[in-house]
Amino acid sequence: MTQAVQINKQDAQSLMYRDKAYTCGIDLTLAVVGGKWKASILWHLAHRTMRFSELQRQFADTTRKMLTQQLRELEADGLVHREVYPQVPPKVEYSLTAKGQSIVPILRQMCDWGKHYLQDCT
Structure with a gap:
């Protein structure tokens, strides 16, 4: 023991x-x-690379500042890659890293669990 x-x-x-x-x-x-938006951001990026404006449209309930903060934290943790293209106007794209891809099966299971939970509650 x-x-x-x-x-x-x-x-x-x-x-x-x-x-x-x-x-x-x-x-x-x-x-x-965790947090209000991180799992959802990862879920959307699991399907394709997205520009900031595309992500912002997906999360209309959040502020630009909050979305930026969440993306920076995910980038700092090695889950999200931020690609900046040197052009005018600036172009920034976000995608999942290999480490970020590794959580996609868990997110998929969470999505499925949520759907089943909702069905059981109704």
Whole structure:
């Protein structure tokens, strides 16, 4: 029993994200992709590369500032790639990195779960 506790303590120490220790992989995952828009942004980018204005149309309920912040955090976490084209007017495209693609099956399962949950509630 003591050995299992030590293993868990070691695991908790290895789950560091933005200067915070997480004791559970689920909590860490939610810290990375949680928030009001991140999972939805990843879901839309899973289907194709999108320009900022296209994303903004998808998320009409959010401000430009909030969308930019969420995209920057996803980029900093290595899930989203931001490509800036040197032209006038500026062109910026967002796509998923390989790490970002790795969460798509989980997002798909979340989407399916939500649909089934809604059906069971009605």
